[in-house]
Amino acid sequence: MTVATATSSATDMWTNWIDARHVSCETVDELRRRVHDEISPVLQLDGFWHPEKFRALAASVRALPQWERLLVLYDESGGVRTASDNQFEAAALARRFSSHDRAIGIEQQLGSSPTIAVEHQRWLRQFFAFAILTPALSSWVGEVFDRRGVGVTSVEFARYRRGDYIAEHTDAVGQRLCHLVTYFDEDYAPADGGGLVVFGRDGRQHRCEPRFNSAILLPLDPANRHRVEPWTAQRPGRWSASIAFQVGPRS
Numbered sequence: 001m002t003v004a005t006a007t008s009s010a011t012d013m014w015t016n017w018i019d020a021r022h023v024s025c026e027t028v029d030e031l032r033r034r035v036h037d038e039i040s041p042v043l044q045l046d047g048f049w050h051p052e053k054f055r056a057l058a059a060s061v062r063a064l065p066q067w068e069r070l071l072v073l074y075d076e077s078g079g080v081r082t083a084s085d086n087q088f089e090a091a092a093l094a095r096r097f098s099s100h101d102r103a104i105g106i107e108q109q110l111g112s113s114p115t116i117a118v119e120h121q122r123w124l125r126q127f128f129a130f131a132i133l134t135p136a137l138s139s140w141v142g143e144v145f146d147r148r149g150v151g152v153t154s155v156e157f158a159r160y161r162r163g164d165y166i167a168e169h170t171d172a173v174g175q176r177l178c179h180l181v182t183y184f185d186e187d188y189a190p191a192d193g194g195g196l197v198v199f200g201r202d203g204r205q206h207r208c209e210p211r212f213n214s215a216i217l218l219p220l221d222p223a224n225r226h227r228v229e230p231w232t233a234q235r236p237g238r239w240s241a242s243i244a245f246q247v248g249p250r251s
Helices: 003-014 025-035 051-063 085-090 118-133 136-145
Strands: 043-046 067-074 080-083 096-103 150-160 165-169 176-183 196-199 205-208 214-219 225-228 237-247
Touching: 003 136, 025 043, 025 136, 025 214, 051 118, 051 237, 067 085, 118 136, 118 150, 136 150, 136 176, 136 214, 136 237, 196 214
Parallel strands: none
Antiparallel strands: 043 214, 067 080, 067 096, 096 150, 096 165, 150 237, 165 225, 176 214, 176 237, 196 205, 196 225
């Protein structure tokens, strides 16, 4: 079966959540070419998701009641480790690797004792079914990267407080293939900060703003380092979902 034929047969499955403009054979072929182009280390696709579904999903993510503070420091060996609030505040600025909030307790909200509205539960279940429980999203990523056996390894919902950021790093470990990051801030403005900066194999910086309903496709390569600029708005923001993919069985 040719790639074009496989793409055509999968269109109905992909358009359940992905906007039709991003699933045509011609678009997938163009994205595949750009992924393999060394001067294109990151792709930002505006209007990626079905707009009505994505707006409902954004409201559902904001309704999640449990968030934990994730603070990370560089350790003595050059690696990183999580830290408490006091440890992070006491550390020198050069040792602070990242800070942001991440959603926890999602299983509870989709299980037998939820506290969020039924409507929010429904949209979260539909999104997880599309992104994780079925091969729909993984198969689209596999077509773009021209790889088979692609699967999801993790999904994280995050939000940033004023000053939160992630320092330059690479996530190219093991069989990891790429990240797909998407943003939920309808009121985002460029002055809010939080841009994703990718240092590509061509030696240039590529900056992506966290625009609402855009999806960033970030190939994971040791030479493709990236960072998240500080969030500068007073309100919490940069609400996002980060989905990690790899080739081969989940470790």
